[in-house]
Structures are given as C-alpha cells and as structure tokens.
C-alpha cells in the first residue's frame with residue numbers, strides 16, 4: 001500500500017493527462033494509472049482511433065505551455081465534401097465548388113454560427129452552473145452566458161434563441177439548401193452521436209463542436225504537426241515535467257471508500273492499493289460509478305439515472321489499406337477532413353436505420369489517411385453503426401458494413417475500391433472491449449440536450465463532483481463532452497482545486 005500522492009487520475013486518455021498536468025502544475029503530487037500499455041486513450045498508439053484530433057482548446061494549450069512541449073499546429077484544415085455532384089471545399093467561411101449564391105449564403109451562415117458559438121464558448125471552459133438558489137458562482141456563470149448572448153445584439157440574440165434548440169436540417173435547408181455542403185455541416189453536428197440531422201438540438205451540438213474544438217477558435221481546425229502522437233507526447237511532457245507519475249498496464253479495479261463515504265484511494269487489479277484524498281476518473285461515468293465505485297455507494301435514484309443514460313455508440317472505425325491512391329484523391333487531400341455524404345438526406349437515412357438497430361445501406365463516411373511502407377492507410381468513420389445492432393455484431397455484419405462504406409467511397413472517388421488491399425472494421429462493441437468505452441460511445445455517453453450542461457452526466461452530478469466526496473469525473477462523460485479538446489479534464493481539475501483538493 002502506498003500513500004504518497006495527493007491525487008490519483010484513473011486513465012491516461014487525453015483528458016486524464018490534461019487533468020493530471022493541471023493538478024501537478026498546482027503542486028499536487030499526482031499519479032496516473034492506465035489500463036493499457038500505452039497512454040492517450042483513443043488518441044494513443046500508432047494508429048489512433050481518434051485519427052483527426054480536432055484541436056486541444058487554446059486555453060489549455062497556453063495554460064499547460066504545450067507549445068514548449070512541442071505541440072504546434074500546421075495550416076488550417078479544410079473540409080472536402082466529396083459526395084454528390086463534384087467536390088466542395090470548405091475553408092472557414094469560404095466554400096468552393098458551389099454556386100456563387102450558395103457560397104455567399106454559406107459565408108453568412110458560417111459567420112453567424114461562429115458568432116453564436118463564440119457566445120457559448122465561455123460556458124465550455126468552466127463547470128456548468130446548477131439551477132439552485134443562492135449559489136453565487138452558479139448565478140454568475142448564468143449571468144455571464146446571458147450577457148454573452150445579449151452582447152450579440154438584439155437581432156442575433158433573437159435569432160440564436162430561435163434556432164439553438166432546433167435541428168441542423170431545417171437550418172441548412174433555410175439558409176443554404178441541401179447538398180454536399182449541408183451534408184458536411186450535418187456530419188459535424190451529429191458525428192459520434194445517436195442523433196440525425198433532423199434531431200432537435202443538433203444546431204446546439206454543432207455550435208458546441210465549433211466552440212470547444214479547433215486550435216484556431218470558432219471551429220477553425222488545424223492539423224497538429226506530428227499528428228495525434230505529438231498531442232499525446234506534449235500532454236505527457238506537461239504532466240511529467242510538473243512532477244506527475246504515469247503508470248501504464250495498471251488497471252484500476254476498485255475505488256476505495258471509507259466509512260464516511262469518502263473516496264480514499266484505489267485498488268489495482270493486481271491487488272495493490274494506492275491512497276490519495278482526491279480521485280479523478282477518466283473512465284466513462286457508468287464504468288466509474290457502477291463498476292469501480294459500486295452501486296452500494298450510490299442512492300437508488302443515481303443508479304437509475306446511470307442505467308438510463310444513453311450510451312449507444314454509433315460510429316465504427318475502418319482501416320483501409322490501399323496499394324496506391326486512386327486518381328481523384330491526392331496526398332494533399334489527406335491533410336484535410338474528407339466527408340463523403342452527398343446530402344443531409346443520406347446522413348438522416350443512415351441514422352434512421354441505426355435508430356432501429358440496423359446497418360445503413362448507404363452510410364455517411366469521413367476519412368483521413370497517411371502513407372505507410374506499402375502504400376496508404378485510410379482511417380474511415382462509418383456513421384451510423386449502432387452498438388446495439390440487431391442480432392449483435394459478427395464478422396458477416398462487419399463485412400457488410402465494409403462493403404457499403406467502400407461502395408460509398410467508390411461512388412465519390414471512381415476506382416477507389418480497386419485500390420484496396422485490406423480492410424478491418426472495429427465496431428462500437430470492439431471499442432468498448434479494448435478501451436472500456438461504455439457502448440463504444442464517442443462522448444462516453446450521448447451528448448444531447450437532456451445529457452448536456454447541468455444534466456451531464458446526470459442531474460445532481462454535473463459539476464465534475466461525483467456522489468461520493470473526493471471523487472471527480474474528468475473524461476468525455478463530463479461537461480462539455482467528447483472530441484479531443486481536453487476541456488473535461490481541464491475543468492474537472494479546476495473544480496477539484498477550487499474545492500480545496502477534495503470536497
């Protein structure tokens with residue numbers, strides 16, 4: 001048994017590393033315990049699941065001095081939308097490959113969304129407020145949000161409040177019409193979630209993504225020089241140079257609780273016990289509370305809320321090996337985000353199938369890629385691929401999904417299928433088995449209106465503090481959710497520090 005630490009972080013996903021680095025920077029003696037032999041969670045390893053890191057939030061980048069630890073961003077990342085007729089290129093507010101009128105409408109829409117996401121941005125870098133009388137900090141946070149929205153001016157404020165809970169389908173239909181441009185926005189609003197373009201709240205999820213990710217602000221993403229590995233390496237350096245210890249192949253089996261219902265340490269699967277008054281968990285909410293803590297430490301309502309939390313993963317990952325790139329796809333293209341969905345209808349139809357536990361006949365696809373010794377390896381995301389697939393996932397189902405993804409790619413990039421030398425599918429259930437990712441869910445739990453802000457991960461546990469004193473949640477299951485932003489880890493550590501180390 002060892003007791004030399006002020007804080008234990010369970011899991012070395014990027015959020016766990018951010019939390020550890022922030023705590024260590026504040027002088028806490030921190031140990032990070034990671035199940036896997038490598039660090040980084042979904043961002044870790046030589047072929048990371050999160051192949052397109054959207055960008056550690058600028059506040060964390062400067063707060064942890066990540067530039068000093070070698071993290072730099074390259075040129076702004078464009079989005080290439082290849083489905084449908086022709087090729088549309090989206091570069092911030094500029095859309096090429098569409099009519100002049102559509103490009104002008106899109107520029108207006110983008111600028112408007114950037115303003116609205118800017119008004120939300122403040123909410124994402126701090127603990128969400130609770131709806132409770134008399135808590136000054138919470139009232140201030142609400143007031144600041146109100147002021148940010150008012151600061152937009154009367155017309156924008158009214159418009160933002162009109163559209164924020166509506167759906168991205170209607171917004172795009174009204175402002176730019178359907179097609180590959182709208183499909184790219186619809187993918188951004190829904191990627192990773194169990195929501196389709198017509199689901200209410202998808203304008204909010206789009207604004208969230210614009211506000212929380214993007215090294216350049218307002219959704220302007222750039223590729224980190226050195227890729228995912230450079231992000232992980234900088235976070236490890238930030239944590240270690242501040243004194244945090246990181247132990248891999250150290251799966252936590254239990255969170256230890258004393259007679260006063262206070263978390264006091266953890267037990268590893270090998271029986272070793274490590275004590276600290278502060279525990280931050282980067283594991284999913286359900287895994288943290290039901291598996292590691294145990295329902296006996298929770299009240300019946302919280303157990304019910306956790307069990308009802310929507311956690312069905314909706315994205316499968318495909319690794320596609322190609323001997324060479326087909327004509328129509330260049331090495332330069334692969335530096336960008338490539339969306340293959342002809343229109344929003346394709347995205348919505350793919351969602352409709354998945355909603356009922358079916359594989360879509362025509363999935364929507366995003367991919368990126370890199371050169372290998374023998375050719376090219378593309379990391380593709382198939383949306384939607386439900387974790388609760390009827391009859392369960394099998395090799396035959398994976399083959400079917402691979403076939404339909406390749407057909408979509410072949411339709412957009414003629415000759416694509418003929419270049420493929422190998423394909424491997426990882427279903428949401430595979431991701432759950434490898435990474436302890438409940439339901440294989442991108443955000444560790446659905447990011448939709450009833451599981452956002454003060455409802456994330458569930459009402460009563462929304463400010464990173466879990467129902468047991470001394471225990472905090474620091475992963476994507478906490479506010480403001482997933483993607484590679486680092487915000488949940490940053491905010492959770494900030495909350496723990498504010499609480500004085502432990503509640």
Ligand SMILES: Cc1cc2nc3c(=O)[nH]c(=O)nc-3n(C[C@H](O)[C@H](O)[C@H](O)COP(=O)(O)OP(=O)(O)OC[C@H]3O[C@@H](n4cnc5c(N)ncnc54)[C@H](O)[C@@H]3O)c2cc1C
Pocket residue numbers: 010011012013014015016033034035036039040041042043049050051052053054055192250251252253282283284287292315316317381431435436437440441442443444474475476477481482483484485
């Ligand atoms: C298929 C797929 C593709 C994605 N692609 C992208 C992308 O391109 N860009 C992007 O921005 N986002 C992407 N995401 C989303 C992103 O990867 C996640 O939102 C993000 O990884 C969450 O980070 P995290 O640090 O909170 O958790 P994770 O990355 O899930 O890390 C959690 C860590 O905790 C560890 N752990 C769990 N239980 C224990 C335990 N008991 N003991 C010790 N350690 C434990 C795990 O091993 C893991 O290392 C993708 C998600 C999926 C599913």
